[in-house]
Amino acid sequence: DGGITQSPKYLFRKEGQNVTLSCEQNLNHDAMYWYRQDPGQGLRLIYYSQIVNDFQKGDIAEGYSVSREKKESFPLTVTSAQKNPTAFYLCASSFRHLNYGYTFGSGTRLTVV
Amino acid sequence: ELKVEQNPLFLSMQEGKNYTIYCNYSTTSDRLYWYRQDPGKSLESLFVLLSNGAVKQEGRLMASLDTKARLSTLHITAAVHDLSATYFCASGPFGNEKLTFGTGTRLTIIP
8 A cells, every 4th residue: 555654653852862754655756745743733844855856945944954865755854953853743745736735644753852 | 925824723512513614825726625633643634625616525524615715614514523633724826836734723522
């Protein structure tokens, strides 16, 4: 079955540490996206990518980095520069035409300890 | 800049009642999407509306799109407890590379 997989489900980060969240899809989608959701809040776009080896900043890119070396994969690194990284991180993918909207992964819950 | 607003933000309703969630967006768009999120879970696609006048129904939920009014509605008929969740709308005009999400409506169905 096709789908989009995020790992890990839960992640704990120490102060000053970089951590990487994985997102893989086998839906043959062109575009991939990373969103952050804080408790009781909506979704805020971090980064997105329409094609391999290209990506654009979203509304809250500071303290985050991404890569898109393969169509299927779009990992997100939360760097030590991100001062308040505790949140629920959602990865999504779509065809470029967006006629079917997004398919979301199950999410990664990141906590700073 | 495209803005998407939902109201109400919180909705508590009794089982068996009908209600409507409203989604307004600020710029011309022929496409509107509805998602459901259960507590602690990811978002699940409910409806994709791709033209003016589009109406889609699934069970007790019905979504519609009026592009002239820049308004989409999600109507709940005879609510049941299982519909308790947060509902998000999102707009994605043609030519846009990404969707813009509303703030969400947290729906609680009371027995």
